[in-house]
Amino acid sequence: MKLLEEYKNIKGIKKIRKADNIFAYIVVDNTFDLKYIESFINKIKDFNWETYINGTKIYFLPQELKKSTAIKYICDKFGYKNTFAIGDSIMDKDMLDFCRSSYLLRHGDLVNSLSKENKYIISRECGFRGSEEVLKYIISYK
Structure with a gap:
């Protein structure tokens, strides 16, 4: 999830977390706009990863982890x-x-x-x- 590191200074992103090198998530606030990370979301789709938005957290998980x-x-x-x-x-x-x-x-x-x-x-x-x-x-x- 090194790809996520380039987004760490995006407005509204409060934290970037990796969970046991299995999946990752970001914590956002109300100033965050999803368009800021659209290119990242599209990149990870090519690797069979999915994005879930749940309140102030956005999760990135491999499909095998469903x-x-x-x-x-x-x-x-x-x-x-x-x-x-x-x-x-x-x-x-x-x-x-x-x-x-x-x-x-x-x-x-x-x-x-x-x-x-x-x-x-x-x-x-x-x-x-x-x-x-x-x-x-x-x-x-x-």
Whole structure:
């Protein structure tokens, strides 16, 4: 992620972080404009990396690091067919789409970006109560 270093002085970028040399993210403020890093986003697409915007953080991850990839690996290895997923952010969308039964917590940012037609079961409650609601639903699943 040395490519990111050339962007460290861009207006609105507060921090650039690398996580165990596996992925990277930047922390931005409200003065940041995504157009400042469009060329970087386009460059990393050529290497099968994806960009996720989640509030004041912008994540850059290799496609192999997606949650759905890990779940598919486990399902293939152990022969699981019935999968459940609980998520709340745009970074969870691929996992939610992959799993047979997907639950979305109302408090997350993904709820606001969905069309009315989606396959997710959305919690009625927010926060811990929403998590508890979804877990009870999964435990009672037959």
